[in-house]
Amino acid sequence: MPRLLVTLPGATLRDAVLALGPLPEGVELVLWDLDSPAPADAIDLVVPPYMGASPKLAALQGVRTRLVQSQSIGYDDVPEHLPPGQVFANAASVHETSTAELTLALVLAAQRGIPGFVRAAEQGRWAPIRAASLADRRVLLVGYGGVGRAIEARLEPFEVEVTRVASRARDDEHGRIHGIDELPSLLPEAEIVIVGVPLTDATTGLVDAEFLAALPDGALVVNIARGRVADTDAILAEAASGRLRFALDVTDPEPLPEHHPLFGLPNVLISPHVGGASTAMMPRMARLVRRQIDRLLAGEQPLNVVLES
Structure with a gap:
């Protein structure tokens, strides 16, 4: 069993995370876009998709997590969709x-x-x-x-x-x-x-x-x-x-x-809501994910926590 299970919504972010160097020992990355059943009952770090993510947060019902890491700064529509017992962080520093x-x-x-x-x-x-x-x-x-x-x-x-x-x-x-x-x-x-x-x-x-x-x-x-x-x-x-x-x-x-x-x-x-949609996003998002992984492994408070349901 991994020391830290991390789900990412797609291969692009996964590859960007891996491009930053070897993962710490015991960290496992799994692809999950929240459109299918959760890959495990307990997931340490969940990164939902970038666009249209809030309604998909219902997939976390019954899943034990330590952190849900958004890819957006705004989270105005998150409280109505986030199941109880979740810690939610926004993507400050990315966009x-x-x-x-x-x-x-x-x-x-x-x-x-x-x-x-x-x-x-x-x-x-x-x-x-x-x-x-x-x-x-x-x-x-x-x-x-x-x-x-x-x-x-x-x-x-x-x-x-x-x-x-x-x-x-x-x-x-x-x-x-x-x-x-x-x-x-x-x-x-x-x-x-x-x-x-x-x-x-x-x-x-x-x-x-x-x-x-x-x-x-x-x-x-x-x-x-x-x-x-x-x-x-x-x-x-x-x-x-x-x-x-x-x-x-x-x-x-x-x-x-x-x-x-x-x-x-x-x-x-x-312009069609493309403020954060540039090539700068994915490398910065990957760096934030790696920082969150390091903090969870060290037992430290995650960055950018804006909501606890």
């Missing part, structure tokens, strides 16, 4: 870099008019414009966890003025972090708003008609959080009027239905 990269890509593409150039090229047209810069813009960063900090670090070389907002006001070595209750006074000054809050009862519908109405004409709203953080009807109304611009990696509903009116608006840029 922050890729999500921050996509955020900057969306901001730069929207500011410099890249979607319009692509449309013109498809029509065989040369269509120069004098676009808005990112430099010298006032950026409101709503959400200051790991992803927010990664975005801030990547914004710094672009010579912007960043105002940070978190769930509560505080100060750090870089200055003031405003509380989310201060948004009404902050929104009117923002030229770019980046929304990266976790989805909670308090943040569901945060970006509503009142939030958007407080922004100045021409402002850009970027949502890389969760779709339900924003009111889609309110976004559509402002976008259709042409008053505001939007770059959305997440939507509500998701996927956005085919031929949804948001797809056809020139001031809306949509």
Whole structure:
């Protein structure tokens, strides 16, 4: 019997884990995507699939585990699916870099008019414009966890003025972090708003008609959080009027239905929830799995535990 039984959802992650070097003695890796019966009654470390994983967590009913290691940062829909007696960790440290990269890509593409150039090229047209810069813009960063900090670090070389907002006001070595209750006074000054809050009862519908109405004409709203953080009807109304611009990696509903009116608006840029979907993910996920294996073998507390059912 192995000292530590680890299940992984597929060969790609398994191979990435093994590429980091020999496993400690007594560690066994087994492939299990939670679509079939559990390979054992007791599993030390379970890694569910990346996409659509939460409903599959029901497969852990009756299985004794020491840790369920998600491949995502967000876990808003996990509590309703996770059977009792489980310790659940998110994938902090895996997706922050890729999500921050996509955020900057969306901001730069929207500011410099890249979607319009692509449309013109498809029509065989040369269509120069004098676009808005990112430099010298006032950026409101709503959400200051790991992803927010990664975005801030990547914004710094672009010579912007960043105002940070978190769930509560505080100060750090870089200055003031405003509380989310201060948004009404902050929104009117923002030229770019980046929304990266976790989805909670308090943040569901945060970006509503009142939030958007407080922004100045021409402002850009970027949502890389969760779709339900924003009111889609309110976004559509402002976008259709042409008053505001939007770059959305997440939507509500998701996927956005085919031929949804948001797809056809020139001031809306949509990516299909791919913030963490880059080649950086798998090596980082493998490193996190190896760290969790080492900690379980040493009898230490796992990293990133966010929920105990």
